[in-house]
Amino acid sequence: MSSFAERCGLHDAARQQALAQAVQQIEAQGLELVRFAWCDLHGVTRGKTLVASAAAQALLDGVGLVSTLMLKDTSDRTAFKVFERGGAAGLPGFEFASNLLLLADPASLKRLPWAPATGWLRCQPWFQGGQPVELDTRRVLQRALQRLAQAGYGMKCGLEVEFHIYRIEAGGGQLDPEQADWPGLPPQVSMIHPGYNLLAEGWYDMAEEPLRIVQHTAQSLGLPLHSLEIELGPSQVEAVFDATDALTAADNMVLFRSAVRQALRRAGYHATFMCRPPFPNIMSSGWHLHQSLVDARSGANMFRRDAPAPGSQPDEAGFTLSAAGAHYLAGLLEHARGMAVFCTPTANGFGRFRPNALAPQAVLWGRDNRGAMLRVVGECGDAGTRIENRIGEPAANPYLYLAAQIHAGLDGLERRLQPPRATDAPYDAGNALLPTSLDEALQALQDDRALVESFGADFVHYFSRIKQSEASRYAQAEDKLDFQRREYFGRF
Known part of the structure; x- marks a missing residue:
């Protein structure tokens, strides 16, 4: 079965090589935790922290993320009523606080100098069907x-x-x-x-x-x-x-x-x-x-x-x-x-x-x-x-x-x-x-x-x-x- 990264059209030979290098670095540097981080609408990094042994699979299959994190104002309140009929109108894929998946760039791996044995990866969100989330601000700049x-x-x-x-x-x-x-x-x-x-x-x-x-x-x-x-x-x-x-x-x-x-x-x-x-x-x-x-x-x-x-x-x-x-x-x-x-x-x-x-x-x-x-x-x-x-x-x-x-x-x-x-x-x-x-x-x-x-x-x-x-x-x-x-x- 193909990985989620492959279904998104991301996982080519270059990414496979970068992934292998990232896994090697995680092992060589003795990293115990890896943060999968994403930049929200307000420029704040959010994400999840995985144990090192789970990082390689997450680079292929993504990390689940509640979609309402893309709908928060600066107080962390959700600005759209996703549980009401029509509350997420114009936002297909965000209804009912459904899941998105974060896919990391394996070439972005860094060791955090202030946190013991901790790595960091930059991610972007994707819909579960393999489509990019066009509202993601990094994708806005890429376009x-x-x-x-x-x-x-x-x-x-x-x-x-x-x-x-x-x-x-x-x-x-x-x-x-x-x-x-x-x-x-x-x-x-x-x-x-x-x-x-x-x-x-x-x-x-x-x-x-x-x-x-x-x-x-x-x-x-x-x-x-x-x-x-x-x-x-x-x-x-x-x-x-x-x-x-x-x-x-x-x-x-x-x-x-x-x-x-x-x-x-x-x-x-x-x-x-x-x-x-x-x-x-x-x-x-x-x-x-x-x-x-x-x-x-x-x-x-x-x-x-x-x-x-x-x-x-x-x-x-x-x-x-x-x-x-x-x-x-x-x-x-x-x-x-x-x-x-x-x-x-x-x-x-x-x-x-x-x-x-x-x-x-x-x-x-x-x-x-x-x-x-x-x-x-x-x-x-x-x-x-x-x-x-x-x-x-x-x-x-x-x-x-x-x-x-x-x-x-x-x-x-x-x-x-x-x-x-x-x-x-x-x-x-x-x-x-x-x-x-x-x-x-x-x-x-x-x-x-x-x-x-x-x-x-x-x-x-x-x-x-x-x-x-x-x-x-x-x-x-x-x-x-x-x-x-x-x-x-x-x-x-």
Whole structure:
């Protein structure tokens, strides 16, 4: 009888070889447990842990997963009434909390540096009949990349990720059964540095212990960490990664967030990728996404221009970017409001869009301008020429964040859109503003016909239904700070 992986059309000679190597590694490294992990709609890893002797068979036949895990909002409540007649309408295969199967990529096996004798595998969900689950966010990015490849391009991405690390204080009630709730209390914390001294070596030295854990965790997992920095806000830090292809970059972001939170927790620290932690006098965290298109065959940077376009001025895109780069830039601007909810998907994150805060507020681009939404980096002849999108929050689902860039940029390329002149006043009144709430961002997505078509109406409906559940509960919350403290600070 054929395996489930074969029925899904996945198990070819290359996968068989990777599977054999994975089994050999499990045995050689003395692994006792293997985590089969999957990234949910909110960018959180979930899955099951198998004993090592069961891992080889699970690589062939999958691991069962309740389908409602794909229907949860950020509080872990199921947003669709799957047990009511018509409650899962438009979601065939999800009725009655039925089962999905996780299939792992055997080549993704890693040994977790913080957990004794434990391996980790990246998975994606499939229906029991062998059909892919198209609502899976990693598959959403894979489809976008296929569309990009058909146009002759690949995508290269570099990550700059700001986040906060706190020291966990004893007590606080998080694990007190008398105070259990849904969602529960976050830990009580203190800071690892006092902030407001950007890149201060003394503050880095104060925070070195948790940052060493971040360093060792990332490097042990093979992630392309480039630097660790002290950011401006109290207890805020930044991790910068070398550029990779887009799918690898998204996979790395998922693994990095999950890994450092777990490794730091074991050492008595709490890492949060929530944009604005629930304390006074904090600074918002952003996720700055550097991106360029490359020629699918040669790998050459398709944004690079060797000399300014004839007659162009420094504030015109053609002074720095190729024609393809200018069209792509224009597409990102055209769909900025529609894509915002994929880049900043929490009710908390929209508080970052404010004047003079090194964060965007309006739909603008600039040349090396950190107040603009899009920052063009590089000069003529620079092989590293790229566009930095500064709209993202570090809690965003990486697959959806990157897919939104591709679909928006491709629309600009296909329609040969032209961007306006670069801004030199990103916070001036009168500019088209980014959404200022989750509700507004969801409506902007619904109003963007090109993005709805590119992502697929079924996916947009599914995504919007779940995010609207979060937005509605936030609107109804009497204590909005407590909502964010429980829903985001303790869980993201």
